[in-house]
Amino acid sequence: MNYFQMIFIIFILIGLFLSVFAFFLLKKQTIFLALLAADHESNKQFLARYGFLFLCLALLAFGLSPFIQRDGALYFIALMMFVSGLFSYQFSKKIK
DSSP: OOHHHHHHHHHHHHHHHHHHHHHHHHHOHHHHHTTBOSOHHHHHHHHHHHHHHHHHHHHHHHHHTTTOOHHHHHHHHHHHHHHHHHHHHHHHHHBO
8 A cells, every 4th residue: 555545544534533523613613612711602613613624624524535645645634733722722722
């Protein structure tokens, strides 16, 4: 198995994981709202915004998976880690 096939498989797995996480952020918000402070409307908007961002990243991962090279994969993973870190930081500030 060469590294192109490994990158393809990793991007498919990343896309699946991001899709599931985006689904939970968009459709199953009660799981996360139980952890957050009382302002439900702004918290719902926060979760929906990041759910949409993670869904876009998932679609990007699926779309790029057949064409991605090593450098492009590293840029995508850096972008994904940046968005995930930003979400984690902002989410931790909103926790009760």
